[in-house]
Amino acid sequence: MQVFKAFFKILNKNKTAMIVYMVIYLALTFVLSSNGQKNDTSDFSKVCMEIGVENQDNGKLGEALVAYLEKENEIKDIPKEREDLLDAMYYRDIQYVLIIPEDFTEKFLAGEREEVLEGTAVPGNNTAYLAKMEIDEFLQKLGMYIDGGYEPEQAAQKTLDNMEKESKVEFLSVEDSGTKPAAAYFFDYIPYIFLCIMMVSLSCVLIIFNEKNLDARNRCSSMSFFQRNLQMVLGSLGIMLLEYGVFMLVAWIMYPNYMGSFRGILSMGNALAFMLVCLSIAFLAGRQAKDDAQLNMAANVIGLAFSFLGGVFVPIDLMNKGMQKVAKFVPSYWYVSSNNSIWKIKSLSEAGDIYRNWLIMLAFAIAVFAIALMMNRLKARKS
Amino acid sequence: MAEKVVEIENLVKRYKELVALDHLNLTVEKGEIFGLLGPNGSGKTTAISCILALLNFDKGSVKVFGEEIQPDSYRIKQQIGVVLQNVAVFEDLTVQENIDYFCGLYIKDKTERKKCVEEAITFAGLEDFRKFLPKKLSGGLLRRLNIACGIAHKPKLIILDEPTVAVDPQSRNRILEGIQKLNREGATIIYTSHYMEEVEQICSRIAILDKGRCVASGTKEELKAMIKTGEKIHMEVMELTPEQLEEIQSLQHVYQLTYDKGMLEIRCSGGKHNLVRILDYFQQKEISFGRVYTELPTLNDVFLEITGKELRDLAEG
Structure with missing residues (x-):
């Protein structure tokens, strides 16, 4: 088993790149899954703003407006000096300045409702414009009650009561909701990392064995062509299983509950199906690339193209229809498709589409292997 | 009559329009150090590649140990040691691992292999470098490693294709002495080189190739008598x-x-x-x-007079 052993000895000497890839991936996965967990629907709340208010109005309506703003925001006194006010706005101590003039109630009741208040938002601060929208909404409803014949005090109270009613917020897209388990994030970016790691490991080893002089030297030996290739295939499978095993072990350590569930088993199967695709691509690249520079270029181009087209980095739903059709020719599309389904299904009986996707990935792997072998034969015939 | 280890008859090898070997005839007998001389492009490496079944040829026959050599003649290959012109070792394996790898392609038994590897290390004088990676070795040591990888399994026929290129005089002497020692121990050797004095020093019989043909062969005395x-x-x-x-x-x-x-x-x-x-x-x-x-007259005189190499090189240049 000289060739097989040499495979792993060479791999051992090149382990640094693989470890770097793995550590970065795990760190990113950890950060992303932490952020993903915080995106819960229960987190939805109105923004609290710092609003500077000067109420000069003697009537009830000005008082009611201030009372309304106080409920959701922090009301602050406006500094007397203009310089101090500008500083407060610059440092975002005050995001919106509202001055209620002394004849506000009178004018409002008289029907003068346009530009009756003086308000200034911090330029470029989107949150501050919310304050203006809230004030406009309050005044619009207040005007409706007054026009409806209510007394100012009653109208103010009715408006306050009405404004307290909150709309129920629901996310239309379930995928963007926070129900996605943390473990699912671990499997999200696996296509990219598997492809990169297989390229820096298996392809690098194969490229060494393919080197013209070493290849000739091996062919001079008494080890048969079949034995040599068999050991190379076993070595390739060994490298694949080793890398796959390490990732799955980490997944088990980090997410034991998820990995123990049927979803975890499906995720492992999905990752294995894609790993076979990576094996075939790394095999093709390792047999065809002439040097490390070519290999690195291939790894970047293939890795990024598969990841972007297949929906690893950008959700497939965001792509236009043409791109979505193209994406179907990329194996990572089927991986992502399965990965997105796994955490939504409730039992294995609903996993039909997932199994179909695995078969598609397997077919892709076989096709790439066939191309690699054909190219090898052509190359051998040419030489 | 001495046993024939290699017999090449009417060997023709073409690369499209170029005739690399033109009805080449050669015989190497058991126990010889057989030198193959020839200017660049004369067909030395092509001839060696045909002997090793690395190349298909168009016509003729190549017999090694009395049998036609084929890519799957593994029994014959078991008895051949190869030191190719370009160093063929794994950059990521140490000196000892490299020798063990190549030796292991021929010898499966661990104990026997270990002994062979040790002997090859001693033979090449690499005892102090066994844990070194090839990139840490000097040119001379690297060539010695290449030789150690080729001869570790104790072959009966050793083919050395310009093993002393870019090697310092000390290492060259050590390599040449080693080759003579292997020969004394019973190995038949085919040796190609550009260095006439090396061939003259160690080879018992010499063939001069030019344009894919054997233009002269014999002992050095016989060759000198020809000019x-x-x-x-x-x-x-x-x-x-x-x-x-x-x-x-x-x-x-x-x-x-x-x-x-x-x-x-x-x-x-x-x-x-x-x-x-x-x-x-x-x-x-x-x-x-x-x-x-x-x-x-030296072998260089013989070579120049027979091949006219200098004149042709100038004309090509």
Whole structure:
């Protein structure tokens, strides 16, 4: 088993790149899954703003407006000096300045409702414009009650009561909701990392064995062509299983509950199906690339193209229809498709589409292997 | 009659329009150190590749140990050691791991292999470098590692394709002594090199290839006898007139002379007492001269005279 052993000895000497890839991936996965967990629907709340208010109005309506703003925001006194006010706005101590003039109630009741208040938002601060929208909404409803014949005090109270009613917020897209388990994030970016790691490991080893002089030297030996290739295939499978095993072990350590569930088993199967695709691509690249520079270029181009087209980095739903059709020719599309389904299904009986996707990935792997072998034969015939 | 280890008959190998081997005939006998000489592109490496079944050929036959060699002649390959022109070792494996790898392609038994690896390390003088990676080795050590990888399994036939290229004199001597030792231990050796003095030093029989053909073969003495130059006489002479040069040229056995910067070189085509005859002439004419020395023809003279390499290289350049 000289060739097989040499495979792993060479791999051992090149382990640094693989470890770097793995550590970065795990760190990113950890950060992303932490952020993903915080995106819960229960987190939805109105923004609290710092609003500077000067109420000069003697009537009830000005008082009611201030009372309304106080409920959701922090009301602050406006500094007397203009310089101090500008500083407060610059440092975002005050995001919106509202001055209620002394004849506000009178004018409002008289029907003068346009530009009756003086308000200034911090330029470029989107949150501050919310304050203006809230004030406009309050005044619009207040005007409706007054026009409806209510007394100012009653109208103010009715408006306050009405404004307290909150709309129920629901996310239309379930995928963007926070129900996605943390473990699912671990499997999200696996296509990219598997492809990169297989390229820096298996392809690098194969490229060494393919080197013209070493290849000739091996062919001079008494080890048969079949034995040599068999050991190379076993070595390739060994490298694949080793890398796959390490990732799955980490997944088990980090997410034991998820990995123990049927979803975890499906995720492992999905990752294995894609790993076979990576094996075939790394095999093709390792047999065809002439040097490390070519290999690195291939790894970047293939890795990024598969990841972007297949929906690893950008959700497939965001792509236009043409791109979505193209994406179907990329194996990572089927991986992502399965990965997105796994955490939504409730039992294995609903996993039909997932199994179909695995078969598609397997077919892709076989096709790439066939191309690699054909190219090898052509190359051998040419030489 | 000595056992034939390699027999090449009417071997033809073409690369499209280029004929690399043109009806080549060669025989290597058991126990020989057989030198293959030839200018660049003469077909040495192609011939070796055919012997090793690395290349398909168009016509002819190559027999090794009496059997036609094929890519799957693994039983024959078991007895062949190969040291290719370019160093073929794994950059990521240490010296010991490399030798063990190549030895393991032939020997499965661990204990036997371990012994062979140790012997190869000692043979190549790599004891202090066994844990070194090839990139840490000097050019000479790297060549020695390449040889150790090729001979570790104790083959009966060793093929060395220019094993001393870019090697310092110390390492070269060690390699040449090693090759002679392997030969003494029973291995038949095929050796190619550009260095005439190496081939002259170690080879018992030599073949000169040119344009894919064997243009001469035999022992070094036989080869030297084939060429016109029998003796070269060098003399320091301050001044010679054209008439005097013509007179020297007309002396018996003198077939070529050159006179440049006070140094006269006279080539004689065999015969005896050439030096005495020339010195007599100088005494008669009272021509004063300084240092005098003579040289017998070298393999380099044979090579240049047979292949005309220098002239062709200039024309190509």
